[in-house]
Amino acid sequence: MFGDMMGMMGKLKETQKKVEDTKKRMDTVLVDESSNDGKLKVTLTANRTIKSIEIADDLLHDKEQLEDYLILTLNKAIDKATNINEAELAAVAKDGMPNIPGLDMFK
Incomplete structure (x- = not known):
């Protein structure tokens, strides 16, 4: 019993490391x-950090239009980016979860 518990704890720690690596x-x-x-x-990272924004010159003359473009x-x-991030983290978490009967939150 304790061997199974230790194995599960080791697997959880390994999964936590994989999740942190995936976030990086x-x-x-x-x-x-x-x-x-x-x-x-626009270019963002999958962690939703803006890396670059390119704006055509003609948008610079209409503040309201530029704001609309930026929002959309x-x-x-x-x-x-959110979809990519969530899919990657879910895949890592699902792969690393120990098989605990009744606990199937990643299925």
Whole structure:
């Protein structure tokens, strides 16, 4: 019994390390998003850190339009980054969870 418990604890620690490594790796995964017309381009990490924003010159003359472009494009990029982040972390967590009867939250 204690051997099983120690094995599970070891597996949980190993999984925790993999989760931390995956979180660090998400800083290197880049997500690109553009407005439909290509006038605004943003790049984020999968951890949702903005890395770059490119704005077409004609958007600089209309503050309200630029704000709309930023909101729409950044929200799309954040959604993409969040989906990648959650999928990667869920895969690591599911793979590393010990088989505990009745505990199937990652299935």
